[in-house]
Amino acid sequence: MTYEDRIPGQPHSVALVSAGSGSGKTLIAATAAMLTDAAVRDTGHEIFLMDGDTASAGLTRLLTAYRGAPRHRDLADFALDRRVELAHRSVEGLLRPLWPADDAEPSTYLLGLAEPGRLAAASDVPAVLACAVDRLTELAGLLVVDCRAGWGPETLAVCSRVQHIAVVTEPQELAAGTLERLQHALWERGLMGRVLGCVLNKTQPHDIAGEPPPLPVVAELPYDKEAATTAGPGELPATDGPFSAAIRTAIATFAPEIFPGPA
Numbered sequence: 001m002t003y004e005d006r007i008p009g010q011p012h013s014v015a016l017v018s019a020g021s022g023s024g025k026t027l028i029a030a031t032a033a034m035l036t037d038a039a040v041r042d043t044g045h046e047i048f049l050m051d052g053d054t055a056s057a058g059l060t061r062l063l064t065a066y067r068g069a070p071r072h073r074d075l076a077d078f079a080l081d082r083r084v085e086l087a088h089r090s091v092e093g094l095l096r097p098l099w100p101a102d103d104a105e106p107s108t109y110l111l112g113l114a115e116p117g118r119l120a121a122a123s124d125v126p127a128v129l130a131c132a133v134d135r136l137t138e139l140a141g142l143l144v145v146d147c148r149a150g151w152g153p154e155t156l157a158v159c160s161r162v163q164h165i166a167v168v169t170e171p172q173e174l175a176a177g178t179l180e181r182l183q184h185a186l187w188e189r190g191l192m193g194r195v196l197g198c199v200l201n202k203t204q205p206h207d208i209a210g211e212p213p214p215l216p217v218v219a220e221l222p223y224d225k226e227a228a229t230t231a232g233p234g235e236l237p238a239t240d241g242p243f244s245a246a247i248r249t250a251i252a253t254f255a256p257e258i259f260p261g262p263a
Helices: 025-040 058-063 075-080 116-121 125-137 153-159 171-176 178-188 225-231 242-254
Strands: 012-017 047-052 096-098 108-111 142-147 164-169 195-203 217-222
Touching: 012 025, 012 125, 012 153, 025 047, 025 058, 025 108, 025 142, 025 195, 025 242, 047 058, 047 075, 047 125, 047 153, 058 108, 075 116, 075 125, 125 142, 125 153, 142 153, 153 178, 164 178, 178 195, 217 242, 225 242
Parallel strands: 012 142, 012 164, 047 108, 047 142, 164 195, 195 217
Antiparallel strands: 096 108
């Protein structure tokens, strides 16, 4: 089954945001998609990843660049297609299939961003990102958007279009106050009702004590040296490692139809 011939289902859309760079949200997005892909491949459900990080395009680099894949039309082409008004543009032909197993049809697709600099020619990047999210949401799958770090207009535009927002942070950021500033930016725009909570990444036993985060913790992801090491050369962590296991548990809480059994 291709995305044009999809089986309509119950859509979920979530934006991963962070107050600063280096939080690990890109690896979290990719690992979550990999685990979900394995779970839903034979069910007709589909997963869509969007690289909304217009600064680093880390998700695209992680999932495609290290594999020597040829250039694929992507979010920049969506932004620069002036033949059609923005509100009527389509993502057809822009979605790169990921992880096909043998001869099976893929169930996960990436709307990537190979060259973020190309977006500079777009007239209104926040509006482009919002429209792209709308088009992907219409495909009725699980949509995960990896947003640009911080609380700039591009990230807030994405957050205004998704159902849910997950804030990824590290223990040391809690003391710096940056998480509160991100929370305030979301509150000012009436988006706090969409926030699932805080994904506390790279935790170690001594990190759990101390000041609690200003948002409820929906997942605590352990520091997994092996997972961090594999990300460097563009590989995803082992599915049975502690990092992946924690993400699987979090997904089961958010969308129990994906992992109905014990994680």
